[in-house]
Amino acid sequence: MKILYTTLAIISVVLSLILSILPFGNLAFIPIVLAVLFSFLLLKESRKEGKSTNLIKVLFLGIIVSLSVSIYRSIFTKNTVVETEQTIEKEKQSEEDALKELEDIELEN
Amino acid sequence: MKHFILSIIFLSVFTSQAQNNTFGDGEKLIFTASYNMSGLLTDLAQVTMETSEVKTSKATLYRLKCKAQTYSKWNSFFKIDDLYESYVDPSDVKPYLYKRDINEGGYKKFVQYNYNRRAGTVKSLLRKFPSKGGVWDQKNTLNIGSNTRDIVSTIYHLRNLDIHKAPVGAGDSFTVLFDNKETIINFKLLGKETINTKLGKKECYKLALSISGSDVLKGKNSNLLWLTADKNKIPVYAKFEVAVGSGELRIQSATGLKN
Numbered sequence: 203m204k205i206l207y208t209t210l211a212i213i214s215v216v217l218s219l220i221l222s223i224l225p226f227g228n229l230a231f232i233p234i235v236l237a238v239l240f241s242f243l244l245l246k247e248s249r250k251e252g253k254s255t256n257l258i259k260v261l262f263l264g265i266i267v268s269l270s271v272s273i274y275r276s277i278f279t280k281n282t283v284v285e286t287e288q289t290i291e292k293e294k295q296s297e298e299d300a301l302k303e304l305e306d307i308e309l310e311n
Numbered sequence: 312m313k314h315f316i317l318s319i320i321f322l323s324v325f326t327s328q329a330q331n332n333t334f335g336d337g338e339k340l341i342f343t344a345s346y347n348m349s350g351l352l353t354d355l356a357q358v359t360m361e362t363s364e365v366k367t368s369k370a371t372l373y374r375l376k377c378k379a380q381t382y383s384k385w386n387s388f389f390k391i392d393d394l395y396e397s398y399v400d401p402s403d404v405k406p407y408l409y410k411r412d413i414n415e416g417g418y419k420k421f422v423q424y425n426y427n428r429r430a431g432t433v434k435s436l437l438r439k440f441p442s443k444g445g446v447w448d449q450k451n452t453l454n455i456g457s458n459t460r461d462i463v464s465t466i467y468h469l470r471n472l473d474i475h476k477a478p479v480g481a482g483d484s485f486t487v488l489f490d491n492k493e494t495i496i497n498f499k500l501l502g503k504e505t506i507n508t509k510l511g512k513k514e515c516y517k518l519a520l521s522i523s524g525s526d527v528l529k530g531k532n533s534n535l536l537w538l539t540a541d542k543n544k545i546p547v548y549a550k551f552e553v554a555v556g557s558g559e560l561r562i563q564s565a566t567g568l569k570n
Contacts, residue, residue, distance in 0.1 A: 225388070229351055283381075297396075301365060303425060304370070304407060305367050308369055309407075310428050310429070
């Protein structure tokens, strides 16, 4: 059981760290919750066996880092769209081309 | 019998030549498009709907411009830069030219429809950009019905309908030319609902939409659109369910409103 908890906790923490860095918004909170759960279960098992908890400390450090990054990004990162010169030029050109196409039309009304 | 009466009322309301009195030139609506990832809504893109007046030597038209652009944080993963335009008669929102210029993660496509309203035809140009390089053009002349529109002008046309006269449960369909095919989009009025938006608490018409003969949109009454129940009939919220997932569109700002 301990091996299973260790594996799942490590996977969850690694996934939390990756998703907190990538722009997946609040998606990182899912592996964070799982990482907390498996780390606590692992801690319980380790205490029962009286074994070292160094790995669990590292896992909790990973959880704190990913949680901090995720919270910071969800609060302070604004959704922005970059209007490049290329985009602006594309729209302008499109309108110019459209006006040429429409030059001879007469409205029905 | 009840359905028959409802249909008659709805048809008389919805198929009338609606005059444009809901939007003018200089209107700008900005939306956030979100996609459901493992149960969590993630903001993906900004959608902008903008109107402006354009003049030729013989006519004055409205340019209805819809843009979809991914937020910059996504651009290194999957960049979307779509531009949809419809040049319409300002009085009845009938299109005379439609352009679709899309770039979705490197997949580029350009579509142009030149409408000939009198002849009931459309000259279509479909331009693809094969990965090998070069440009592939396909030109066609298509026969269309007198009420066929493109997707952009249909959205604006919908705003001009006298929805307040339609009874709850009534529905109607619109013919939309998309990818050189006439597609029937059905709308059904589900009732009025007050929802919280970035523009404040708004009383809205709740409409369900579906596409005839297509499985693009999934579920029954899962694809919904909320239009404000006022003179502007702004689309403030939309929910969609497609084969690859679900998402929503929420209004962020609305400026230059006519009423």
